[in-house]
Amino acid sequence: MAGTRTDGRVERGNQTRRLVLGRTMDIASVEGLEGLSIGRIATELGLSKSGVFALFGSKEELQLATVRAARAVFADRVARPAAAVPPGVGRIWRLCAAYLEYSRTRVFSGGCFFTTVAAEFGARSGPVRDAVAAARVEWCDHVTGIVEEARVAGALRADTNADQLAFEFMALLEMANADSALHRDDRSYDRAAAGVEARLRAAATDPALVDALRR
Template sequence: MGPRKSVAETAATRDRVIERALALAAAEGLEGLTIGRLATDLGMSKAGVIGRFGSKAALQLAVLDAAIERFRLRVPARAVGARPGAERLARAFDEWIDSMAEAEGYAGCFLTSVASEFDGRPGPVRDAVLQALAAWSAYVASELDTAVANRELPQRTDVEQLVFELNGVALAASQSIQLHRDPLAPTRARRAIARLLIAP
């Protein structure tokens, strides 16, 4: 029982560090995350914090992985029950916008913030962000392909262009919600997405 308890406690502590780091990074940026601040907030030693990851870069990647998983569970996973195509995609974007607008829902906004923070910084964090965004765009493109096949959108639809425009709406919503604190941003974003997903 002793070793098992030790492994469980280690995993629980690691999860607690990641959770606090995610909250701090959402407010101050992933690069601004410091081992000292985490240690103080969690009542741990710096060695105790970094020892669970090995380096600050590894901690950043663990935090990013947690944010990506939270996004996956909040956005595409909640849209699974909707009809494939335009309806499912509208539901997914709706969930994303909801997560941005909620007081504690920083996952979606966190990913777009990290993308901006690391867009000009080559390295493993940027690579992980690119991979996550590519997976999301592939998901959007797949649902758009289904919408075209189901005749919800015209056969001539430029799917890559529409992926670009839909993601652009989400980015604009994120900025309007976080930076401008615009209470109408979620409504405006939903209107824009609905317009893009309705066949002319």
């Protein structure tokens, strides 16, 4: 019986943690991580401040937990769909399309969580900045890796600079996110998709494969 009661408390704690992080990710995507506080979250969700404090212990840990949770959401909504596609221009296209969909459908109210918090913490120091920077490096490395996979597989020209092409893809995606968030104009997503398609076609060994991607 004691074990059952303990398991019940653990599960309630886990449910509360998920509830809190769902809210903190949404707030941070709009206001940044400095907009978070244990007191605010407790009030908004109708929880006890002591209960939220027991789960996170400090504002900094709440911020760090929020970054970790957002990384998991980003991986699920952006990286994972592309993993189901074989290496090549199709996988690159699927990754870029998944990012645009993640931003367009407002998985987070402010658009891309990491675009918001990277701007907020870019010139700072400390554990939260380091966590944000690590997430950024992970994303950059992932995009570059997928481009390099396509080059090695022969889908992109042998002289393709994977770092440069990945940078251009990310610039297009993040500009679409920023433009949509600021101007409430979703036409930027179509412009970004067209830009990704054009860069893929220019780098592909078989441009016809790129032409078929958006059909």
